[in-house]
Amino acid sequence: MAETMQFDLVSPERSLMSAQVTAVSIPGAEGDLTAMPMHAPMITTLRPGILKVETEKGTQEFVVTGGFAEIGASVTVLAEKAVPHADMDQATYEALVQEAHESYLSLKAADTGNEPGRVAEAAKLLQDMVAVGTHIGLDPKQPNL
Amino acid sequence: MPSLKDLKNRISSVKSTRKITKAMQMVAAAKLRRAQDAAEMSRPYTERFNKVLGALAGSVAGSSTAPKLLAGTGKDDVHLLVVMTAERGLCGGFNSSIVKLTRIHVEKLRAAGKTVKILTVGKKGREQLKRDYGNLFVGHVDLSEVKKLGYAEAQSVAKDVLARFDAGEFDVATIFYAKFQSVISQTPTAQQIVPAKFETVEDAGESTLYDYEPGEEAILADLLPRGVATQIFSALLENAASEQGARMSAMDNATRNAGDMIDRLTIEYNRSRQAVITNELIEIISGAEAL
Numbered sequence: 001m002a003e004t005m006q007f008d009l010v011s012p013e014r015s016l017m018s019a020q021v022t023a024v025s026i027p028g029a030e031g032d033l034t035a036m037p038m039h040a041p042m043i044t045t046l047r048p049g050i051l052k053v054e055t056e057k058g059t060q061e062f063v064v065t066g067g068f069a070e071i072g073a074s075v076t077v078l079a080e081k082a083v084p085h086a087d088m089d090q091a092t093y094e095a096l097v098q099e100a101h102e103s104y105l106s107l108k109a110a111d112t113g114n115e116p117g118r119v120a121e122a123a124k125l126l127q128d129m130v131a132v133g134t135h136i137g138l139d140p141k142q143p144n145l
Numbered sequence: 146m147p148s149l150k151d152l153k154n155r156i157s158s159v160k161s162t163r164k165i166t167k168a169m170q171m172v173a174a175a176k177l178r179r180a181q182d183a184a185e186m187s188r189p190y191t192e193r194f195n196k197v198l199g200a201l202a203g204s205v206a207g208s209s210t211a212p213k214l215l216a217g218t219g220k221d222d223v224h225l226l227v228v229m230t231a232e233r234g235l236c237g238g239f240n241s242s243i244v245k246l247t248r249i250h251v252e253k254l255r256a257a258g259k260t261v262k263i264l265t266v267g268k269k270g271r272e273q274l275k276r277d278y279g280n281l282f283v284g285h286v287d288l289s290e291v292k293k294l295g296y297a298e299a300q301s302v303a304k305d306v307l308a309r310f311d312a313g314e315f316d317v318a319t320i321f322y323a324k325f326q327s328v329i330s331q332t333p334t335a336q337q338i339v340p341a342k343f344e345t346v347e348d349a350g351e352s353t354l355y356d357y358e359p360g361e362e363a364i365l366a367d368l369l370p371r372g373v374a375t376q377i378f379s380a381l382l383e384n385a386a387s388e389q390g391a392r393m394s395a396m397d398n399a400t401r402n403a404g405d406m407i408d409r410l411t412i413e414y415n416r417s418r419q420a421v422i423t424n425e426l427i428e429i430i431s432g433a434e435a436l
Contacts, residue, residue, distance in 0.1 A: 010193065012296040012378055014186040029367075030358050042356035043197060045367050068368065070197055072355070078194055080296075080371070 003037040006074035007053060009062060011082045016062065017053065025052035026069050026077065041072045048096075048128040050085070050135060051077060061085035063132060065096060066125075093133055100126040149421065152414040156407060163403035169235065170396035177328070177389035183294065184325065184382040191379045198372050200355075201365050202341065212362070214307075214369040217340035218316045223260045225283070225315035226250060227306065227338075229322040229380060230270030231388040232289040237395035239323060239331065239388055240269040246333040247321050251278060262315055266302060266381075283314070294385055299378030306377075307370055310339055322380040323387035329394050331387035338376050341369060 004020040025034045027049025046069060051062045067079040083092060104122040147155075202215055228247050230240045247263075247270070254261050263278055265271040266286040275282075286302050288294075306318055318339035323331040357364055 008189070008193075010190045012187050012190045012299070012375060013183070015189050028358060040356060041354065042358060043201075043364060044358040045364055067371075068197070068364065070193070070355075076193055078190055078197075 004056065005037040008074070008076045009051070009053070009079065009082060010076070011067075011079050016079075016082055016084070017060070019053075019055055021053050021055045021075075023054040024075050024077075025050075025054075027051065027064065028069070035069075035071045035075050039071050039075075043068060043070050046077070046079065048100075048125065048132050050132065051079070051082070063088050063093075065129070097126070097129050097133065100129045147417075149414065149417055152410060152417065156410045156414065159403050159406050159410065163400055163407065166396045166399040166403060170393055170400060173236075173389045173393040173396060177386060177393055180294075180382065180386040180389050181325075184379070184386050187379055187382055191375055194368075194372065194375050198341075198365075198368055201361060201368065205361055205365055212366050212369055214310070214339060214373070215341050215365065218313070220316045221259070223262065223315040223317075224254050225262045225264060225306070225309065225318040225339075227264045227266060227302070227318060227320040227377075228270045228274065229320060229384050230265070230267035230273075231384075232268050232287075234269055235395065236388055236392035237398075239391035240273065242331075242333045243321055243323055244270055244273045246335060247274065248277070250319070250321075250335060251281070264306070264309075283309070294381055296374070296378055299381055300374050302377050302381075303370065303374035306339070307373060315339075320377065320380050322384040323391075325383050325386040325390060328390040331391055336376070336380065338373050341372055 004022055007017070007019055007021040007024055008015065009017040023034055023036045025032060026044070027047055029045040029047050032049070033044070046064055046067050048065045049063075051064050053060045053062070061084070062079075063083045063085060064077070064079040065081040067077065067082075069075065069077045081096075100122070104126050108122075205215070226247060228243065230243050234240065251261050251263075261278075261281050262283045263274065263281045264284045264286070265274065265282065267288060271282070271285055284305060286305065288298060291298055309315060310318070317337065319335050319337050321333065321335050324334045325331055
């Protein structure tokens with residue numbers, strides 16, 4: 001029997017999932033990672049992507065837009081926005097892309113050149129968001145950069 | 146002495162007032178439950194968030210490269226007060242008590258020679274503060290169109306605050322809101338959000354050494370703005386629950402007062418009705434005797 005660990009997925013508005021799981025795939029800012037029981041303690045930030053939770057009963061997927069994950073004896077993912085994969089539809093997705101696009105444009109417009117990192121970050125966020133769409137089989141509305 | 150007709154009119158008008166306040170009380174009770182649920186739901190996030198952020202901040206604090214949001218600008222000349230109040234009145238002393246606390250703070254800061262700027266969230270506080278501190282207003286967030294308070298609203302407030310901070314408009318930001326204790330008691334609270342303040346977690350026994358990816362400071366820089374949004378979000382939720390609680394007890398009082406008033410008016414009405422009857426009897430009797 002596989003070992004399990006406590007997993008919590010919480011967003012500011014509600015707690016989405018709390019269960020015993022065998023593994024969690026997390027879209028980390030520096031690359032995807034899978035946490036299994038006895039993983040070394042770590043904290044990582046998230047990029048927009050798919051969070052895959054494997055329990056003994058099956059696999060659940062969530063689309064997360066950002067936040068961070070704390071891995072210790074238990075795994076806690078604090079997502080800014082998390083939507084179960086099944087609930088993700090074209091409209092919700094487009095709203096997310098739109099939001100990322102707008103923040104990119106507003107940053108770009110306000111860019112004075114002394115903080116070049118932020119525009120690049122927003123652009124990356126937007127790209128990640130678009131990539132998520134391709135991944136989950138929705139039409140990634142390509143915004144023109 | 147009011148006539149019978151006048152009394153009747155007054156009784157019916159107080160009765161309809163009572164109906165309205167009763168309805169408002171019940172609406173507030175339903176909304177309160179929803180607001181409390183929302184506050185409850187957000188608690189796990191806020192708690193964990195603050196725990197992680199507190200631990201991170203503890204390990205980075207003191208180093209010269211700590212982000213500005215944590216370490217502050219090094220000055221405390223300009224204060225931004227974010228005053229959160231309700232969009233609607235008829236909720237007892239809810240708005241006034243927050244405004245009162247704000248006034249005390251403004252006066253204290255002014256006496257110490259600091260510059261004060263005010264950002265209002267919610268219409269009622271703005272109206273009350275306008276007369277004395279209208280020239281200190283730097284902005285207003287209107288939530289009257291918002292049906293259900295979500296994280297998005299908190300984010301937009303936070304974005305506003307952070308943009309001002311980045312532009313160097315202020316050094317210290319404090320939020321004012323009412324903490325929900327119970328239906329009958331809400332405490333107006335001032336909480337400093339920039340530079341961030343955390344209750345230092347002093348349980349060294351349990352602290353785990355975490356790996357950070359990316360580095361501690363990069364994570365901190367990413368999390369601090371979110372921390373501001375989280376704090377604003379939980380303040381907004383507390384405030385919403387407090388508002389409904391205050392309105393509920395205010396309307397409960399009003400309903401009871403209306404009931405008392407109806408009783409008093411009814412007694413008066415009956416008395417004067419009897420007086421009229423007695424008068425008529427006397428007239429008839431004395432008329433009969435005269436014959």
